[in-house]
Amino acid sequence: MLASQAPWWTPGTQSGYHAITQGYLIGELVKRVTGQSLGNFFRENFAEPLGADFHIGTTPEHHHRISNVIPGVGLLDPNAEPNSVAVRTFSNPKIEAQIAWTSEWRQCESPAANGHGNARSVAQLQSIISHGGEASGKRFLSAAGVEALFTEQASGQDLILGVPLKFGMGFGLNSEFTPLSPNPRACFWGGWGGSLVVNDLDAELTYAYVMNRMGEGTTGDMRAAIPLMALFGAITKE
Numbered sequence: 001m002l003a004s005q006a007p008w009w010t011p012g013t014q015s016g017y018h019a020i021t022q023g024y025l026i027g028e029l030v031k032r033v034t035g036q037s038l039g040n041f042f043r044e045n046f047a048e049p050l051g052a053d054f055h056i057g058t059t060p061e062h063h064h065r066i067s068n069v070i071p072g073v074g075l076l077d078p079n080a081e082p083n084s085v086a087v088r089t090f091s092n093p094k095i096e097a098q099i100a101w102t103s104e105w106r107q108c109e110s111p112a113a114n115g116h117g118n119a120r121s122v123a124q125l126q127s128i129i130s131h132g133g134e135a136s137g138k139r140f141l142s143a144a145g146v147e148a149l150f151t152e153q154a155s156g157q158d159l160i161l162g163v164p165l166k167f168g169m170g171f172g173l174n175s176e177f178t179p180l181s182p183n184p185r186a187c188f189w190g191g192w193g194g195s196l197v198v199n200d201l202d203a204e205l206t207y208a209y210v211m212n213r214m215g216e217g218t219t220g221d222m223r224a225a226i227p228l229m230a231l232f233g234a235i236t237k238e
Contacts, residue, residue, distance in 0.1 A: 008085055015154035016085055017161050019192070023112025039109040050136055052124040054117030057109040066106060066116055071097040072193060072214040077162070085159040097193070097214060122197055122208035129171075129187065129199040130206040146201070149187055161218045171199070180225075182232055194220025198228060207231060 002021055009016070018025070027038035034041055039057035047054050055062065080087050099105050105114055128134065129149065133141035154167045155175070166175035171187035174180055180188050183202035190196040193214025198207045207228050215221035 009159070012154075014156065014159055015165065015167055016089075016159040018112070019089075019160065020110065020113050023110055027109065027111050037109055038111045042111075046125060046128075046140060047121075049138055049140075050124050052117070052121040054115060054121040054125060056111050056115050058106045058116045060103065060107070062116070063103060063106055067212040068101045069097050069193065070213040072216040072220075077217075080162075086162055089160055117210075119208040119210045122195075122210060123206045126197045126199055126208065127206040130201055130204055132201065150185065163219060180228065182236060190219060190224070192218060192220075194223055196220075196224035196228070203235065205231075205235070 002025060023038070030036065030038045030041050036044075037057070039055075042056050046052070058066065076087060076090055100114070106116065108114065124135070128140045129146060132143050133139055133146045149169045149171055150173060151169055152166060152173065153169065154165075155177075156164055158165045164177040166173040166177055168187055171189055172178055174184065174186035174188070178188065180186060180198050181200045181203070183200050185201040186198060188196065188198040191210075193211065195210045196208070200206070209224035209227065211223065215223065
């Protein structure tokens with residue numbers, strides 16, 4: 001289905017965040033190269049070596065540990081143009097946060113959307129980026145691979161999220177649109193409702209924030225940004 005879908009705009013001219021489909025595209029690449037699902041590959045090669053309590057495809061014995069998300073008011077602007085890319089994306093089919101309450105959702109592997117963990121495990125895993133490909137004395141990515149993340153792919157208004165962004169390889173980049181760090185070599189991404197991770201290679205620092213009460217819209221609210229600003233204020237204070 002993805003392979004047969006014609007582009008909605010000229011490739012390379014604008015960005016449109018693949019909130020769900022990106023995971024399936026990458027998962028298929030991983031499966032064809034390794035023979036494993038992305039969830040199993042991730043567990044064996046990243047989560048288990050780091051002792052990180054993060055799962056893509058969560059087995060039933062962990063379900064009692066998962067907090068239900070509390071949905072926000074709405075995902076889309078009620079005044080949005082009905083034929084816009086964002087409306088067509090989020091209403092075909094309509095996305096409801098309550099699907100995350102189900103055992104079917106928790107057990108399936110939807111790699112771009114249903115990872116389950118906490119702030120500590122997100123920071124453990126993402127610290128691979130902020131430390132140049134290494135974490136806990138182990139190398140997971142090459143230094144060149146980490147630097148490639150900062151190769152700009154697109155800049156401007158994202159047609160899905162409805163906010164201006166500068167995209168690198170798989171991450172948003174620190175920029176005038178999203179000044180999340182005082183340092184230039186920083187990248188980030190967030191989740192629906194307000195979760196956020198920031199990797200700062202100059203400070204060798206990873207910050208992660210997760211929540212179960214969702215903020216409004218696609219990108220949440222200021223809850224993640226306020227402690228982040230306090231953190232950078234503390235480490236840069238003379």
